[in-house]
Amino acid sequence: MEDHRGRAARALAGAQAQGAEALVVASAPNRRYLSGFSGSAGVVLIADGRRWLLTDFRYLEQAEREAPAYEIVPIQRQVWQQVAALAGEVGARRIGFEAEHWTVAQWRRAVSEAPGVEWVETAGVVEALRVVKSPEELQRMATAARIADEALAQVALILRPGLRERDLSLHLEAKMRELGAEGVAFPTIVASGPRGSLPHGLASDRKLEPGELVTIDFGAVYQGYHSDETVTWALAGDHPERARLREVYEVVRAAQAAGLAAVRPGVAASAVDRAARQVIEEAGYGAEFGHSTGHGVGLEVHEAPWASSHPTRDWTLQPDMVITVEPGIYLPGLGGVRLEDTVVVTQDGYRRLTQADKAWREW
Ligand SMILES: [Mn+2]
The missing domain is CATH 3.40.350.10 (Creatinase/prolidase N-terminal domain)
Incomplete structure (x- = not known):
């Protein structure tokens, strides 16, 4: 209690x-x-x-x-x-x-x-x-994240060209419920191919096609507490822009790693945003990363502290705060990539709650 x-x-x-x-x-x-x-x-x-x-x-x-x-x-x-x-x-x-x-x-x-x-x-x-979570809250959030990760692993088994975005989200959400989630953290985002440039593109009737990317942003709720995670997966096959998509993916992956590396107590949340944003800007995609790098998670899926470049609402990270790190690049007409983990600030860094591998994965 x-x-x-x-x-x-x-x-x-x-x-x-x-x-x-x-x-x-x-x-x-x-x-x-x-x-x-x-x-x-x-x-x-x-x-x-x-x-x-x-x-x-x-x-x-x-x-x-x-x-x-x-x-x-x-x-x-x-x-x-x-x-x-x-x-x-x-x-x-x-x-x-x-x-x-x-x-x-x-x-x-x-x-x-x-x-x-x-x-x-x-x-x-x-x-x-x-903003600072109790051990019981962290336990609930870890369970929510584990449920979400296990459900995602199940979805990987059905991922193939021809699958509708809507069916992917339905499968993912049903698995989360089966695994003990009391609900979904938010309507699941599934944005495939050119729809990947929509940062919050809800799952549509579109069918996945060979060689394209699909961004899946999803979360579970367990005993009132949320998880939040995004993967971007590649489908096997030929795609005229494959090399470019891969390049963009690696930029986002490096940006996410830089943002995560900045997470530790005493650091401003805006420094996490800056670390991730700098990687994307240096790669020439600054204008294509138009949202903030992260947010707190808990009883709400979006709550304080906010990891943004906004000057008036900065936060100093403390142990047991929970934030997401989720940079992305969005290219209208082509697609997009976002990678997100929910992490706990520890005494000397961070610990991931969401565990899905963020290295390039082809299915
Ligand atoms: Mn998020």
């Missing part, structure tokens, strides 16, 4: 640093991180020594079981009035909310239901806690 009391105390301290006396958390991954509750609806409220989870009739029994560190409160008609009354029990009137997750309509509703509350905008409070 995770230390939900400790997490709640740290979240409250973070909210206090942003001017609040209490914190409400309604975004699903943050709510789950703080309480253990995995349901789709509910509000966590944390104030001076107290922890409440307000949820509706559908989830009361589940909430009692999943969130023993919290007082479970059935939601009545006006949830924000209830929140105000509970916070009032410990004298809290300035209640922080997650400004990055609320809609304007939600904020208006809170203001109108609880006019006596001063609603304080907070940002990134729980997200900042989530």
Whole structure:
């Protein structure tokens, strides 16, 4: 069982640093991180020594079981009035909310239901806690990655020209579920041949052809935690641009190796991006690598820390952070290559969670 009391105390301290006396958390991954509750609806409220989870009739029994560190409160008609009354029990009137997750309509509703509350905008409070993973979280992520890798190995057995991208994704997703995944981390990307230039090309009806490349970007979810991995495989056979595709592949592979080699504690995540990007730029493909090099993974498939060249949201890597390293090159009309691993920052470097071989592979 995770230390939900400790997490709640740290979240409250973070909210206090942003001017609040209490914190409400309604975004699903943050709510789950703080309480253990995995349901789709509910509000966590944390104030001076107290922890409440307000949820509706559908989830009361589940909430009692999943969130023993919290007082479970059935939601009545006006949830924000209830929140105000509970916070009032410990004298809290300035209640922080997650400004990055609320809609304007939600904020208006809170203001109108609880006019006596001063609603304080907070940002990134729980997200900042989530970046460093606990041993239990790392265990779950390692299991998600292993499931995904085993499913990919099964897909390799059916890979051949004539196979539709859609059938490849269906097979991969079914195998992940069979192997214990509770779901897929995101709709599987299968981009073959010229579609490889679409960085997020969802699996289509297109049939694989001899000699071309196919990029597969996929992940499993295990006990709420995601994996994220990309391979680009070559199909055997002749292709007029084969030599060029191979050259591009080796550039991306070198870029990924350079990005991984930069991963260690104390390093800025932007330095990982720079290390990978430099290899691609020096090979003359800088303009064809238009996305950032990586991102955190956990309860969400994309979360902090971000490994990008963006100057205002840099992160210093610490042990037990989890990030992806996933450079790519995309050539419209020809195809593309991306290679991605999810890794844990260790005391002196990194450890891969995703294990599929990233050397050139022909099937
Ligand atoms: Mn990714």
